[in-house]
Amino acid sequence: MRENCLKTVYELAKTDERIVFVGSDLGVGVLAEFKRDMPDRFFMEGVAEQNLVGVAAGLAMEGHVVYLNTIATFLSRRCYEQVAVDLCLHNVNVRLIANGGGVVYAPLGPTHLATEDIAIMRALPNMAVVAPADAKEMIRFMHASVDHAGPIYIRVAKGHDPIVTTQTGPFVIGKAVPMRTGGEVLLVTTGVGLQVCLAAADQLAAGGVKAAVLHFPTIKPFDTEALHAHAEGAAAIVAVEEHTIIGGLGGACAEYLAETDLLASRKFKRVGIPDVFPSVYGDQNGMMRKYGISAEAVAATATTLLSARPKPVRIAA
Amino acid sequence: MTTTRLDERSKDLRRVIVRTLQKARRGHVGAAFSLIEIFRVLYDDVLRFNPQDPKWKGRDRCILSKGHGCLALYALLADKGYFPPAELDKFCAADGILGGHPDAGKVPGVEASTGALGHGLPIGVGIALSQRIAKRDSRVFVVLGDGECNEGSVWEAAMCAGKHGLSSLTAIVDYNKHQSYASTKEVQDLEPFADKWRSFGFAVREVDGHDVAALRATFTALPFAADKPSAIIAHTVKGKGAHFAENNMKWHHKNKVTDQEVEALLAAIGEA
Numbered sequence: 001m002r003e004n005c006l007k008t009v010y011e012l013a014k015t016d017e018r019i020v021f022v023g024s025d026l027g028v029g030v031l032a033e034f035k036r037d038m039p040d041r042f043f044m045e046g047v048a049e050q051n052l053v054g055v056a057a058g059l060a061m062e063g064h065v066v067y068l069n070t071i072a073t074f075l076s077r078r079c080y081e082q083v084a085v086d087l088c089l090h091n092v093n094v095r096l097i098a099n100g101g102g103v104v105y106a107p108l109g110p111t112h113l114a115t116e117d118i119a120i121m122r123a124l125p126n127m128a129v130v131a132p133a134d135a136k137e138m139i140r141f142m143h144a145s146v147d148h149a150g151p152i153y154i155r156v157a158k159g160h161d162p163i164v165t166t167q168t169g170p171f172v173i174g175k176a177v178p179m180r181t182g183g184e185v186l187l188v189t190t191g192v193g194l195q196v197c198l199a200a201a202d203q204l205a206a207g208g209v210k211a212a213v214l215h216f217p218t219i220k221p222f223d224t225e226a227l228h229a230h231a232e233g234a235a236a237i238v239a240v241e242e243h244t245i246i247g248g249l250g251g252a253c254a255e256y257l258a259e260t261d262l263l264a265s266r267k268f269k270r271v272g273i274p275d276v277f278p279s280v281y282g283d284q285n286g287m288m289r290k291y292g293i294s295a296e297a298v299a300a301t302a303t304t305l306l307s308a309r310p311k312p313v314r315i316a317a
Numbered sequence: 318m319t320t321t322r323l324d325e326r327s328k329d330l331r332r333v334i335v336r337t338l339q340k341a342r343r344g345h346v347g348a349a350f351s352l353i354e355i356f357r358v359l360y361d362d363v364l365r366f367n368p369q370d371p372k373w374k375g376r377d378r379c380i381l382s383k384g385h386g387c388l389a390l391y392a393l394l395a396d397k398g399y400f401p402p403a404e405l406d407k408f409c410a411a412d413g414i415l416g417g418h419p420d421a422g423k424v425p426g427v428e429a430s431t432g433a434l435g436h437g438l439p440i441g442v443g444i445a446l447s448q449r450i451a452k453r454d455s456r457v458f459v460v461l462g463d464g465e466c467n468e469g470s471v472w473e474a475a476m477c478a479g480k481h482g483l484s485s486l487t488a489i490v491d492y493n494k495h496q497s498y499a500s501t502k503e504v505q506d507l508e509p510f511a512d513k514w515r516s517f518g519f520a521v522r523e524v525d526g527h528d529v530a531a532l533r534a535t536f537t538a539l540p541f542a543a544d545k546p547s548a549i550i551a552h553t554v555k556g557k558g559a560h561f562a563e564n565n566m567k568w569h570h571k572n573k574v575t576d577q578e579v580e581a582l583l584a585a586i587g588e589a
Binding site: 020040041043045046048050051052053054055056057058059060061062063064081082085086089090 | 421422428429430433435436438439440441442443444445446447448449450451469470473474476477480
């Protein structure tokens, strides 16, 4: 996904002179072809991320469309004020390509796990937050990103994730994608959570339970219209994400569902990382499984919710 | 320490600041009085700009990174016609555009919203790089506070500007040697300050930041080196122009300013 994301930046930059690339201290040879072909628009500025965000803001203030790449935690945690003030307050066209959103860097420990990046980016006015599910969706999104007005946080997954999306048309920022429709259960997800939810829906179907899957490649702006439409037909809703359960996609769903009174006759559950710094290593899939972000656990959560759904309210005569 | 006498224009600009302060009853007086000559010379003699077209591409960019010094910037922007002087009467008011820190979205002539320290120089570096890509000759001036130079992001940006040899970029430090709590020496000593900038790849000059002629001569010499960014360390006095506010930390940020204090400030300026 990351490779395709950066490759698309290069391809877009070849025909659009506004596009500039800014990196921190990335791996050897990253975007070597960009540096070779467009050296005046390629910047690799070292382990100085706060400066990087400010520089990107300055470039964007002058009309450039800036793609800035570094590790997700450094953009979300270290540079939060620069992102808020330099990018969001000025509402400039900087696209933050955030490597390793979620628990991609499981072997490297909690300093490198971006488990609250969606929540903190979602809190910023003007910021769009995008988490494609696979490389194909990432490429479609990247084409849509060029002319979007304002900053974008792009959550990049590990790479070599299975291709699970099927759309081929233009990516529309701010629109949810119904992957499966109809059924007692609605699985709502984002990023690589989509592959988990599709597998969970298969498992539920094998058990005789039909599940809809609504994918949010854009978490902000949040497509409340799609959530509303799909939630209405469901008895149980499960929000699944590779992120803390606080303030991410599940939080966005909970806020909307509660405020529109859609929870009165429905059960709702957030599935994600609990309020902890994950303390084990291993790999991304193992860590996701540990916290219930797996097909089996999501299917089980949905089944439990269905069995606990509220009884119809009887109104006394 | 400078003992420069102020001429009538410097005094008049300070009077504008005091009148602005009087309506809001608050503001960073010490910081504004400290850097007013820097802005005066920039806007009177150095910068290319067009108040009728604030976003004119050929303009020089000037960023007040120490956003709390904005009373000085507002005095010059009003003086040059970016907005009607009556707007100064609404400083920090709900129906005004002039906040306690400058807002680029609201105030014509303000290039970047600042106030959180350590942001101006990185943005200035980005703007200078953009001018280089576009092969434009606009210059970029970033006015920093000395206390602000405690921020690591200032030195990240300095490193970056030095690496790229951004001769169109000038960092100007209002070096009044005081920050909010106490002297810079006591809180976070910056010395050897000029050497720090030199070691990051800047060509450096030091100047009396209240001496208008010396400032003009320094700005005229820019860039100090053909392949380096420039740094001007302007030695100033916090609160310069009102003897009781000079180097007096009570006047770093002042609120609930009384009419008596306003009168005292005006009287002191007259004697400066």
